[in-house]
Amino acid sequence: MQDILSLAADNLLSPMILCFALGLFAALARSELTVPEAAAKALSIYLLFAIGFKGGVAVADHGVDGGLISALLAGVMLSFALPFVAFGLLRGLTGLSVTDAAAVAAHYGSISIVTFVTAASVLTSQGIASEGYMVAVAAAMEAPAIISALWLVSRAGSGAQRMDADLWREILLNGSIVLLVGSFVIGMVTGQDGMVRIESFIVSPFQGVLCLFLLDMGLVAGRGLRASRGVLTAGALVFGVVMPLVGALAGLAAGLLLGLSTGGVALMMVLAASASYIAVPAAMRVALPEANPSIYLTLSLGVTFPFNLTLGIPAYVAVAQAVTGG
Numbered sequence: 265m266q267d268i269l270s271l272a273a274d275n276l277l278s279p280m281i282l283c284f285a286l287g288l289f290a291a292l293a294r295s296e297l298t299v300p301e302a303a304a305k306a307l308s309i310y311l312l313f314a315i316g317f318k319g320g321v322a323v324a325d326h327g328v329d330g331g332l333i334s335a336l337l338a339g340v341m342l343s344f345a346l347p348f349v350a351f352g353l354l355r356g357l358t359g360l361s362v363t364d365a366a367a368v369a370a371h372y373g374s375i376s377i378v379t380f381v382t383a384a385s386v387l388t389s390q391g392i393a394s395e396g397y398m399v400a401v402a403a404a405m406e407a408p409a410i411i412s413a414l415w416l417v418s419r420a421g422s423g424a425q426r427m428d429a430d431l432w433r434e435i436l437l438n439g440s441i442v443l444l445v446g447s448f449v450i451g452m453v454t455g456q457d458g459m460v461r462i463e464s465f466i467v468s469p470f471q472g473v474l475c476l477f478l479l480d481m482g483l484v485a486g487r488g489l490r491a492s493r494g495v496l497t498a499g500a501l502v503f504g505v506v507m508p509l510v511g512a513l514a515g516l517a518a519g520l521l522l523g524l525s526t527g528g529v530a531l532m533m534v535l536a537a538s539a540s541y542i543a544v545p546a547a548m549r550v551a552l553p554e555a556n557p558s559i560y561l562t563l564s565l566g567v568t569f570p571f572n573l574t575l576g577i578p579a580y581v582a583v584a585q586a587v588t589g590g
Contacts, residue, residue, distance in 0.1 A: 283475040287482020299480040307477040313447045314466040320451020322396015332397045338518045339401035343408035347373035357499035366416040367555035371564040373409025374540035383534040394527025488566035504567030512537040526590025533580040539564035
């Protein structure tokens, strides 16, 4: 237990988490601190490209084998299944309509790439290795949850948009997915030769860029919490903390069954515990326009994201170490 508390304290006092806390405090205190939208977008493009490229290089070194394919299948299955668990919890804990509950559930089956990147950085700082192909698992887990949410709505007789060409385009060609998958492919094709050429660009500056991005995320999360007063019930807030823990347990089971390393198990827990605030909201605007964005965005970005960044990641890493002996 002492080791777990020590690891949690170290992670909570890391520059990345403290930058997020600064942004959160500034927003809640109504400070004028802002990050220009263009700068925030540039930071996110950099992070997505860097993590995708490094993952592709790792797969090029590792090779495509049964471990990679099994991890991809496990990730897709988790993304399909977790919305059903989230939907059941929401219907039990809150008075949300079927449509709003399904929209929220879709976010908790998909993933937060920034939470994944932060967890990967924490593992690196702790000297804990992980499978490079986990970034491919992250990309595979973006979309399946959306299909599950639409099925939940259609089963209840609510008017979800059918899966037409426009919706598929919104899901599969979302900018974050295209950049993550595209940079992954580039890294896989160019391998170590490509890494040597741009290493000074995507390795050394990475931690600093992540700090600035998390500062902006703290500002966004804080503004969302301020604006959501009166919208979210106590049950919804409880869900925003309980569901990540349920997802993490499912990710832990999947990681152990796959025989992943300590770092791989931790990342699988993080992926299953996180909630999307980029790809899924864009799809929900098309598929379920009647769903209330202030509910699903505030829960995913204003509640679950801060919880995972400050308390969740240290706990997931510590549990993975304890269970695997890493």
